[in-house]
Amino acid sequence: MAFYVLQMEIAVVVLAVLGLLAGAFWPKHTSLIRRGLAEGALVVLVASLFLVFPQHHALFGGAYVLDRFAIVFKQVLLGAAALVLLLADAHEPLRKQGGTEFAALVLLATAGMMLLTSANDFIFLFVALELVTITFYVLNSFLRGESRALEAGLKYLVLGALSAGFMAYGLAYVFGAADSLNFGDIHHALHDDKTAQGIYLFGFALVLLGLGFKLAMVPMQIWAPDVYQGAPTPAAAFLASGSKIAGFVVLLRLVFADVFPPAWEAQPVVLMALAALTLLYGALGGLAQTDVKRLLGYSSIANAGFLLLGIAAGGDFGHAAVIYYLVQYLFAVIAVFAVLTVVANAHDTADRHTLMGLHRRSPLLALALLLAMLSLAGVPPLGGALGKFFVLVATVMRARIDPAFYALAGVAIVGAVIALFYYLRVLRGAWADPAPDAAARITVPWTVRVVLYICMAGMLFLGIWPQPLLALATRCLH
């Protein structure tokens, strides 16, 4: 078997193991090792850009495929992991705890996500997904001394186990209906067997719900605000960026592989309803929030709604829009969490007071927060504006065939307007409110600086010149 196809994943796992070993042998140099792991992830990323991959390679009897789509997202996820590792090194509570386990676990989760991008078989998908989820159980409760972190970890564990149960249960039905778990075979197996299609629909719905846990999709969204708030900030950053991207990559793969139930393809009313509910839940829930990390939990739900909208709208442009959205969202959300990594208080929460007068205490952080919040809110010339715009264009294009999509576009706009309100409220705290008397100037560690510069450059570039990424996204589809 040609294992060189798996070289990126293997490199990441080796890096994680080396990190663990190095941490055990040289416990005095953990900070150095942690940064080394971040740089290692970047090295793998850069190296992967120069590698020539075999086109459409398959492994494990077709359970694993390597195509351009998978490669691009493996690179994106590696990039996200490197940024999160840099943040983790600057995060005070995690530094105090010491050790290299957090960084190693982030890399293991990354390996799981990278496997997910190539999953072409339900069992493979399930195993890779669990690799990610189980790692996150640990990451979320990594700060053992903080009751909030423990609570977050526990909630994630229980609800995650529930959703994994749904998925496993659904897989049994899928297998029963299609007699195979490989995406390629399922499409043919269901061809014109009405009974099987009915059973498959039920099974697929459960799988979708299980996946919905990763996406923070209604009705599997309820964990997001609590876990985002309680988890260590870098873990939450990875949850919002890497984990969400991996989930949507899988969803896109399901669409590309034609394993969606035939009934949903013609009339995507189920996806439409889920998109609308997710959007509105995220937008409305954020209105009354004062804690920024918790707010980002709702924001993550609202953004999942937008992404689902793009998938429901479909078509080449809709899928390209989703890919574009995912990449720009990565920059914005990591920028916000990078700011929070520095300003969050000793208990690692970020209520309104932590951000007050930020522009006086650290202009760089305030600027990064400004750009990131405006990007999330969809204000040009930042990536978020074009992400939303492209999804809406795809929706309106679809609405020409299926007028119900006009209503969905309306819902999306209303959701975006409501969300604008809470994003701007965060900015008011950071820019307009005076700093508390005791607040001193904040010194930003260089690791966070690097992350912020990268994220700001990314947001601005994607907002000013969208075509390169849009063209790449379109190429990924074929």
Place this chain on the structure above:
Amino acid sequence: MLTNGHLVWLILFAPLLAAAAIMLFTRRLPRVSAGLSIGAVVLGFVLSLKLFVAVLQGEAVVAPSVVWLDLAGWQLVWAATVDRLSALMLLVVTGVGATIHVYSLGYMRGDSGFARFFGCLALFMFSMLGIVLAANFIQMFIFWELVGVSSYLLIGFWFERPSAAEAGKKAFIVNRIGDFGFLLGILLIGALAGTFNFAELAAKWPALGLSSGVLALAAGLIFCGAVGKSAQFPLHVWLPDAMEGPTPVSALIHAATMVAAGVYMLCRVAWLLAASPEIMNLIAWTGGLTALMAALIAVAQRDIKRILAYSTLSQLGYMVMAVGLGATTEAMFHLTTHAFFKALLFLGAGSVIIALHHEQDIFKMGGLARKMPVTFVTFLIGTLALGGIWPLAGFYSKDAILLAEMDANRPLFVMALITAGLTGFYMARALIVAFLGQARDQKVAGHAHESPLVVTLPLVLLAIMSVIAGWHEEIPHFLKPDFHEHPHGVGILLGFLAIPLAGFLLAWLLYRRGPADDARLRSLLGPLYGLLENKFYVDEFYLFLVNRVQGGLAALCAGLDLVLVRGLGVGGVSGLARLAGWCVRLLQGGSLRFYLLATILGVAAFLLWIGR
């Protein structure tokens, strides 16, 4: 290998890099900041010269372009237009810009915001060059708004002065009104023609077979943009207030370049305007009216910068009038010469203002000619050029417009002639009162002395350009190789010369004795003087509109709003949103058991729904 095409982008992006470097890194280093900004614009000037020569020699310069956005069939390309029109405009913008940058070194010396000033100036240069080079409407609109932003930043540069902050806001808001129409026009044209690209549109637009109403609507909406940016009646009110900005800003942005962008844009889309004779007529009359009205107002102003501001309005009116009569070459000719002599006049006024420690009332000056000889001589040259005296630049360009009008539209021609006479009068008035006679206010004008070389050198350079820019009518011939003036006799030219001279003479008679105030003109004009002094009460009228009419309507709407909208509509909606928000929040109470229950219920509901 760098071709001329690559240089185009270097000209555009050098100021942006300078602006970014200043804002990010060198805000604490005034000298470095000024050096960066000046370096960028001087580089731009040198490259523009090279480009100008290339275009003159007939080389087809094509700047590399990139696809900016490809939206399922709709393609926006980021490209540059390099033709005779933009090559000339590049030269004007970077040339005048370079002299004014150098001048600012002296004018802004010791200001606490020195570095910020040069950063904003570089941002402005980037935006302005972007307008000049724009190859499609979207690109132009983006830079159009960017010049608006940088103009706002620079008018309100001394933001601690409430009047400056107010003026910045006023300029921005008034421009928004015009820009709204402009944007609507752009979207309309894009929807009708399926492209925003100027070259494609120029070929496609006349062939679309649109009704005259639609053609007029499109042209009229686009003209709205020019009315705002070039400060034409009725949106002219922001420009005089914009004089609150530092004088180099007034010279560069609010006299030589940005306000001329409206005229430039109209020349760029001449094909669009030509398709609608009604709108052409409207444009000509708007220009003529603005020219005459502004010249009248300038007669009764006392603030030296305001006199120049109204003069700018008036000359912009001339250009717009020429565009409206189809004489775009003449309009661009006048735009170019005007950029030189009006920048010169503003910089001269600035030199006086520094010497007098920021006194701007001409009736407190007097006798400055002996104390500031260089400033005086250059200001005199500027005045003669603006007045249209042979053989200075203004004579050629103004006469070109007058000749084009003579047969095309007699009433406008007469208005333009009256304006020319008034121009001679108010400029001579300012010159005589400020520079000749005795110092009226010893405290202010008694101890004035000549400005340093960094200030006077730009004056001399601009004065030379103001003298020679019109000779042989090189500029119109460059724009349009087969350019011919309308046939005319020497007698007509002498007549054109006599009119501003009459204005000069009248001013000499009224002010040669160095009166302490403007009493003679006041008694001569009677109630008209008050009308002019108060700028025809346009500002007051707008204030009335905003306060009473809009305010009254708003009060009515507010009443309705309270009952109908807020009570039932918005109140309902926002209340609903808040209520829903609270419901969600209650749902998210934090109890894990409840979360499990909610999730399972949600899943059950979902499964029941899809299984129905």
